[in-house]
Amino acid sequence: MVLSPTLRRALLWFAAGLALSLVFFSYLQPDLVVDLANRVWSCF
Amino acid sequence: MNTAAAPTVPNRSLSMTQVLICGAAIVTLSMGIRHGFGLWLQPVTMDRGWTRETFAFALAVQNLMWGIAGPFAGMLADRYGAFKVLLAASLLYALGLVGMALATSGLAFTGSAGLLIGMSQAGCTYAIVYGVIGRNVAPEKRSWAMGITAAAGSFGQFLMVPVENWLIASFGWQQALILLGCAALAMMPLAIGLKEAPFATAGAGQQQSIGQAVREAFAYRSFQLLMAGYFVCGFQVVFIGVHMPSYLKDQGLGPEVATTALALIGLFNVIGTYAAGVLGQKLAKRHILAAIYALRSVAIVAFLSLPLTPMSVYVFSSVMGVLWLSTIPPTNAVVAQIFGVKHFSMLGGFVFFSHQIGSFLGVWLGGKLYDSTGSYDVVWWIAVALGVFAALVNLPVRETAIQRPLPAAA
Numbered sequence: 001m002v003l004s005p006t007l008r009r010a011l012l013w014f015a016a017g018l019a020l021s022l023v024f025f026s027y028l029q030p031d032l033v034v035d036l037a038n039r040v041w042s043c044f
Numbered sequence: 045m046n047t048a049a050a051p052t053v054p055n056r057s058l059s060m061t062q063v064l065i066c067g068a069a070i071v072t073l074s075m076g077i078r079h080g081f082g083l084w085l086q087p088v089t090m091d092r093g094w095t096r097e098t099f100a101f102a103l104a105v106q107n108l109m110w111g112i113a114g115p116f117a118g119m120l121a122d123r124y125g126a127f128k129v130l131l132a133a134s135l136l137y138a139l140g141l142v143g144m145a146l147a148t149s150g151l152a153f154t155g156s157a158g159l160l161i162g163m164s165q166a167g168c169t170y171a172i173v174y175g176v177i178g179r180n181v182a183p184e185k186r187s188w189a190m191g192i193t194a195a196a197g198s199f200g201q202f203l204m205v206p207v208e209n210w211l212i213a214s215f216g217w218q219q220a221l222i223l224l225g226c227a228a229l230a231m232m233p234l235a236i237g238l239k240e241a242p243f244a245t246a247g248a249g250q251q252q253s254i255g256q257a258v259r260e261a262f263a264y265r266s267f268q269l270l271m272a273g274y275f276v277c278g279f280q281v282v283f284i285g286v287h288m289p290s291y292l293k294d295q296g297l298g299p300e301v302a303t304t305a306l307a308l309i310g311l312f313n314v315i316g317t318y319a320a321g322v323l324g325q326k327l328a329k330r331h332i333l334a335a336i337y338a339l340r341s342v343a344i345v346a347f348l349s350l351p352l353t354p355m356s357v358y359v360f361s362s363v364m365g366v367l368w369l370s371t372i373p374p375t376n377a378v379v380a381q382i383f384g385v386k387h388f389s390m391l392g393g394f395v396f397f398s399h400q401i402g403s404f405l406g407v408w409l410g411g412k413l414y415d416s417t418g419s420y421d422v423v424w425w426i427a428v429a430l431g432v433f434a435a436l437v438n439l440p441v442r443e444t445a446i447q448r449p450l451p452a453a454a
Contacts, residue, residue: 019199020199020202020311020314023199023202023203023206023310023311024202024307024310024311026206027205027206027303027304027306027307027310028304028307032206032209032210032303033300033303033304035209035213036083036205036206036209036303036306
């Protein structure tokens, strides 16, 4: 199956947006926030 | 005197898609792995009974080594191809990570986390990959391609902090480092995708020696101005990255604000670096760079002037995120435009060395002036002034190819 350039571009943008959203929301998981904050805070 | 535009003599032996996929994956790994090293501070120092200074010293050495080794790694990549340099860097990276896990003395830790990883970063980050892009991507798409690669590096930084936090929590700090060492080895097969055909030897620029290229660049006004601007980039980014959590703590904000700020900087950094690459295809890069530095100063002034709330921290982090590493694509694209691609990785290494000196001073002065004045105010205002300075020095940069004397007729 050959995708049109427009569709391919749209899929790439969708995949990039999805990846960024997933990583961003992983930062907001309560466990991670607490763990990360403790580690970041422990530096000071 | 007869002069000719600097030849860019492309040696396009690789497809752009292949270069972008492999280059982006390599930079994602190389930039990402190192970005979360701060997470090891607590477990390493507690387990080994070291002071924080021991850990911090090793990371300071790493940053300096990255800068110092950059021009040399670039020279090797320009001479022998990026592939061999990437292989060696990948191996050094893995050895450094395993060394970090096994080191039982501060000296061994500095040798692995500082020297080995610092040298490896010089051989597997932007300057080396950009050399391949410069040689294989047409000039009209080069800034965009550099933007894609820089965005991949930014994504690596954004991605690896939670990943590394999870690795430490799940496997322990030593196993986590060894797993990351295995991940660093994944750069080896990816480097195959950047293996170029032997370089062509045609054109006046191709006959330029390393010494001539260095002398030419350092005597050229626009190269000096770019280096001055990049110094400021390093100062601002590293000062904010390292000292902002401490600043927020001093101002009475909770740790979750610092964590969210970190996430926002990471998210918008990806968008900003890509956007800078795209804009570089349409606008004068000196104007983009001047705007980035000027906007950083405006953002810092607004942040300091307005009441400090979690929302103001999030807005500031988002704006700074957009401006974070967005200087990388236009700065490097201008270097390639002016001097061509023959010595591009080496010259990119020199420009990056200036960035690292700025980074070092940003961290060091941040701590030093905090200790002597009791607040970060002075350093924030130094960062503002430097931003204005960098905006002004980038405006007169000449982006056109340097004019070189024509070789004498035989």
